[in-house]
Amino acid sequence: MIVSVAAWLLQDLLQVLTMGFMLVPEFFMLVVVYMTISGPLDEGRISFWLWFAFAGGVLWDLRWAAVPGMSGLINVAAVATVFWVWNRTPAGGRSAVLFAGLAGGIHFLSGIAHYFSWAVPSQAATRMFLIQQLMSVPALVLLCFVYAVRVRDQHV
Amino acid sequence: MAGKLNSILVNSLVALFCGLMTLWVSYAFPVAVRSMADKVGAALSYPEMPAQELRALVQTIGNWVMERKSLQDRNRELEIENLALRAALHDAALPRPASAADMIGARVTLRYPEAWWKEVRINMGSSQGVKVGAPVLSDGYMIGKVAMVGEDYSWVELITSASFLLAAVVNETWDLGVINGDDRGNIWLLYMPPEREFKRGMMVSTAMVGDYLPPGIPIGRIWGNGETRDGFTPQSVVSGAHLTQLYNLQVLLVFGETEAGGARN
Numbered sequence: 001m002i003v004s005v006a007a008w009l010l011q012d013l014l015q016v017l018t019m020g021f022m023l024v025p026e027f028f029m030l031v032v033v034y035m036t037i038s039g040p041l042d043e044g045r046i047s048f049w050l051w052f053a054f055a056g057g058v059l060w061d062l063r064w065a066a067v068p069g070m071s072g073l074i075n076v077a078a079v080a081t082v083f084w085v086w087n088r089t090p091a092g093g094r095s096a097v098l099f100a101g102l103a104g105g106i107h108f109l110s111g112i113a114h115y116f117s118w119a120v121p122s123q124a125a126t127r128m129f130l131i132q133q134l135m136s137v138p139a140l141v142l143l144c145f146v147y148a149v150r151v152r153d154q155h156v
Numbered sequence: 157m158a159g160k161l162n163s164i165l166v167n168s169l170v171a172l173f174c175g176l177m178t179l180w181v182s183y184a185f186p187v188a189v190r191s192m193a194d195k196v197g198a199a200l201s202y203p204e205m206p207a208q209e210l211r212a213l214v215q216t217i218g219n220w221v222m223e224r225k226s227l228q229d230r231n232r233e234l235e236i237e238n239l240a241l242r243a244a245l246h247d248a249a250l251p252r253p254a255s256a257a258d259m260i261g262a263r264v265t266l267r268y269p270e271a272w273w274k275e276v277r278i279n280m281g282s283s284q285g286v287k288v289g290a291p292v293l294s295d296g297y298m299i300g301k302v303a304m305v306g307e308d309y310s311w312v313e314l315i316t317s318a319s320f321l322l323a324a325v326v327n328e329t330w331d332l333g334v335i336n337g338d339d340r341g342n343i344w345l346l347y348m349p350p351e352r353e354f355k356r357g358m359m360v361s362t363a364m365v366g367d368y369l370p371p372g373i374p375i376g377r378i379w380g381n382g383e384t385r386d387g388f389t390p391q392s393v394v395s396g397a398h399l400t401q402l403y404n405l406q407v408l409l410v411f412g413e414t415e416a417g418g419a420r421n
Contacts, residue, residue: 009203012203012204017210019211019264019266019267020267020401020402020403023269043164046164046167047163050164050167050168050171051167051171054174054175058178061178062189062193062196063193063197063200064266064268065268065270066268066271067179067182068179068182069177069178069179069180069181069182070175072174072178073175073176073178076168076172079168080164080171083164114269117269117270118269118270118272124400128269
């Protein structure tokens, strides 16, 4: 949980620094998704991360969005979708590559959903969207690496 | 297993419903949500302080390098204009009026992507003397006016907002109109008579409209004609400021008679 709060704060501080130039990647959402699938898929844990993602999204919107609620919705949908896919995947198929695909996919869809709600001029919005997606790549690689190391350690 | 999935499904659906409710509340009660957002912003301003200061430092350095030349040129122009006005006052034997206005610098602390052309929040509020209706400038051009004032922050309605209305005058022809935005980055000077000929580049400035909004503040230049409707031809206006890059602004504080006297005594 501390890591998720730190991710939220990091995202917030980076957004303060880069406001007007770019939108920072959804570090918080990526970390929450990682936390959701990196432990046992029991009921209490998943429900906790669902509500945690919702609270973090609403707080983000209250700070950075004209109409709060959208990020909360997107975060809940992201965690629920990732859990659903992960839960239906056999244990042997739960690889870092699958995680990267899922996390990258929901990050992209989240970006698209926000993109269509912006009033920023289209060229600038596209630039901001592309930068956001590109900037998320190092975070995705890092999370995949952490996941791969964790899986390897569990199997040693 | 099925019970576990059901419970998670129920939690997901309830959370999604709460998200939809939050969105509905945001649309239905914008003022209450704005007030809550301001409180969240104020609470987060403490952990955000290092990032805010770093941003300000980087911007100051950048602006200093980029704007120095243009500021020097503008300063020279204003000095010449000032000298000419002093000479005119002297020739007319009029007493020189005491300055009744002050300008304070402000930083943009929030600009929603969803309301890009509507509003920005700045870090100056009532404790710095900012009042509702005060004009806000960037690069010497008016870009909006203060719409709401908190203790240490204010919301500025941008000139490109569809709800922005301001009396303005074309300097070269003295034609009066109303400046209005369209929420898409365009600025229009409304109610202009179609028979008048406006040339591209003519300067548009504020007309006398209120206690805190003096006349003569430059807004931008005429760019071209719009479509004639209801007997009027709106003129497209290009702002003199970079409206996509609003970082450091100036708020013009105009003192009333008593306030001006008080401020000076």
